[in-house]
């Protein structure tokens with residue numbers, strides 16, 4: 197029996213994930229993320245039958261338009277994490293950090309709904325999360341080296357609902373079994389291929405790119421006739437979660453670089469709840485993640501909603517991009 201949102205049963209012994217695979221101290225947090233992810237996947241699967249999920253309902257602190265599903269997802273994760281040991285909750289959809297449990301030992305940052313532009317078109321969207329040990333204040337908990345993360349993960353709502361998660365000992369992949377409502381282990385160590393055959397960047401911004409980014413994309417486009425000596429395919433979904441999952445599975449490169457548009461001086465993606473957790477997952481699967489030159493995990497966010505240029509994927513390609521930045 198799965199977890200029915202309309203008919204919650206606190207006595208239900210069914211867990212959303214096998215606790216044996218989760219470090220003991222993090223079990224309540226990860227169980228809450230999985231249980232809520234499973235609930236959210238049911239709402240997403242209903243699409244228009246669940247209401248106008250992609251309708252604009254306001255703006256978040258970053259000036260991005262908020263959609264109904266962004267707000268719903270944020271409310272569901274916030275509610276589910278109460279009582280799980282999360283002291284500080286930071287979300288893309290909340291301007292400031294919330295204190296959920298003053299005695300809790302963890303600080304969790306989330307992009308509760310990633311890829312919002314894909315809500316209404318039945319394309320994969322996701323949830324991203326990052327966990328730190330709580331420090332003496334909210335700022336000290338989140339504004340610290342990304343290498344201090346103790347867990348990171350994403351849930352992808354696509355043809356399958358998937359969870360990729362790391363606790364610093366490899367990246368595990370789980371698939372939500374719709375019959376049981378539980379995430380079942382499918383790969384205990386994801387391995388991101390060292391060489392790539394695909395690259396991903398929003399090419400509509402080409403005229404705003406820096407010279408090294410332009411040089412890299414030109415190399416990819418030159419294919420076997422150019423310096424690479426091999427053809428490269430191109431993909432852009434517009435959901436970081438979907439892009440990351442594809443690259444973890446079959447290799448590739450992703451770039452959301454700084455560009456010359458006003459307010460894109462640090463790219464688009466947010467360091468604390470998009471870039472840092474994805475970098476942790478990618479590195480734990482054997483890939484690399486940088487801001488173009490510096491490893492993301494060596495960087496410290498200075499503000500909760502700050503952006504960071506983001507390059508990740510197959511090690512050879514990420515090294516080549518750093519070289520081009522010379």
Ligand SMILES: O=P(O)(O)OC[C@H]1O[C@](O)(COP(=O)(O)O)[C@@H](O)[C@@H]1O
Pocket residue numbers: 260288307309310311312313398434435436437464
């Ligand atoms: O529309 P663009 O500029 O290509 O940006 C796409 C990127 O923006 C995002 O949608 C930002 O995430 P949100 O939907 O959570 O704001 C990423 O998932 C994606 O990689």
Ligand SMILES: [Mg+2]
Pocket residue numbers: 307309310311436470
């Ligand atoms: Mg996002």
Ligand SMILES: [Mg+2]
Pocket residue numbers: 266288307308309310311312
């Ligand atoms: Mg989002």
